[in-house]
Amino acid sequence: MSFRAQGRFVDPSETVPPEWTAPTPPHGIPVAPLRAAAAQPAPPATEPALPAPYLDPTTVALLGRPKQQPPNGWRRWVYLGTGTLVNVGEGPNELRRRTLTAQVDRPLRGCYRIALLSLKGGVGKTTVTATLGATFASIRGDRVIAVDANPDRGTLSQKVPLETPSTVRHLLRDAEGITSYSDVRRYTSQGPSRLEVLASESDPAVSEAYSSADYQRTLEVLERYYSLVLTDCGTGMLHSAMSAVLDKADVLIIVSSGAVDGARSASATLDWLDAHGYQDLVRNSIVVVNAVRGRRGRGGTRVDMEKVVDHFARRCRAVQTLPFDPHLEEGAEVDLERLRAETREALVELAATVAGGFPPAG
Known part of the structure; x- marks a missing residue:
C-alpha cells in the first residue's frame, strides 16, 4: 500500500492557504506595520549607528560640582546665619580670583x-x-x-x-x-x-x-x-x-x-x-x-x-x-x-x- 493510501503523505499543493492563490488586489497586498518597517532598506554600511549617549563616570558628572562656600562678606553672614542652609555662592571677586588662579596654574x-x-x-x-x-x-x-x-x-x-x-x-x-x-x-x-x-x-x-x-x-x-x-x-x-x-x-x-x-x-x-x-x-x-x-x-x-x-x-x-x-x-x-x-x-x-x-x- 502506498504512502498516499495510508494517509502518511500529503501533497503540498493540497494544503496551500487560499490567500496564497487568491488574485492580487489592484493596489497590492496590505502589509502589517512591522512588516513594512522590516521591508525598509538597511542603512548603508558606511553610516554606522551612533552609540547611545552615556554619562562620563567622573566625580563631577556623577555627583555634580558642589557650590563653594562664601569666604567672606555678606554672603558668608547669610550662609552662617541660616545654619548653612542658604548658600548664595561666591561673589564676583571670588570668581574672578578663581579664574586668575586657573590662568596662573596653566x-x-x-x-x-x-x-x-x-x-x-x-x-x-x-x-x-x-x-x-x-x-x-x-x-x-x-x-x-x-x-x-x-x-x-x-x-x-x-x-x-x-x-x-x-x-x-x-x-x-x-x-x-x-x-x-x-x-x-x-x-x-x-x-x-x-x-x-x-x-x-x-x-x-x-x-x-x-x-x-x-x-x-x-x-x-x-x-x-x-x-x-x-x-x-x-x-x-x-x-x-x-x-x-x-x-x-x-x-x-x-x-x-x-x-x-x-x-x-x-x-x-x-x-x-x-x-x-x-x-x-x-x-x-x-x-x-x-x-x-x-x-x-x-x-x-x-x-x-x-x-x-x-x-x-x-x-x-x-x-x-x-x-x-x-x-x-x-x-x-x-x-x-x-x-x-x-x-x-x-x-x-x-x-x-x-x-x-x-x-x-x-
Missing part, C-alpha cells in the same frame, strides 16, 4: 624664563621678583626658582630664610656633578611659598666675573629641574651677563616706580632695548608700576598714574600696578600671608598676565 611644558630689569635702582625690582616668584610657587605645583644676577651684591637671598651659604658660583663650580634635583637643592634657599632662591656672590669683585657664558651654563642646569626661572638683573644694561639674560628670556618685566624719574628710567630701558634689536621683547614685555603711598611731586601735585599706565600700554603687552604694602616696605623676608588683600590680588593678576604668554601645552 600647564607648562619645558622651562619658561622671566627676566626682571630696570635702569634705576630703588624701584622695588628685587621685591617684585621675590613676590611674583612666591605667587607662582604658592599656586602652581611645579618648581619655581629666582636667580640673583645682580653684579653689585644682590639682595634677593634676603627675601627668603637663608638655608645655605652657597651661591651661583658654587653651583657652577660643581655643575658637572649635578645629576638630580636634590643635587641642585643644596645650593638654594626656600621660602614658605616654596619659592627657591639662588644667591649671587656677596663679594662684588667676584660677582663681576659672572659672564654671559656663566649665566647660560646656570640656565642649562636649572632648566632641567625647574618650570619657571625668574632672573633678578642689575641696573646696568651693559654688565657682563645681560646679553645672555636678554637672549634667553621668554618675557621681560620692566619695573618702575610711580614717580616721574622712575617712569622715565623705565621708558629709557625700553628705548635702549628697541635700539639694540630687542623690539620683539619690548612688544611682549610687561611693565610693573610700584605705587607709592601718599607721595607727591613738587608743588604738591600728584603724578597722574593713568597717564603713566597709558604711556607704557602703547609700547608693551601689559601694564600692572602694585599698591603700597607696609610688609614689603620692611625690606625683610617676604611672607605672602602678611600682605594686604589688594596686594595679593595685584600679584595674582600680574602672575596671570605673565602666564598668558606661556606657550601652548599641546
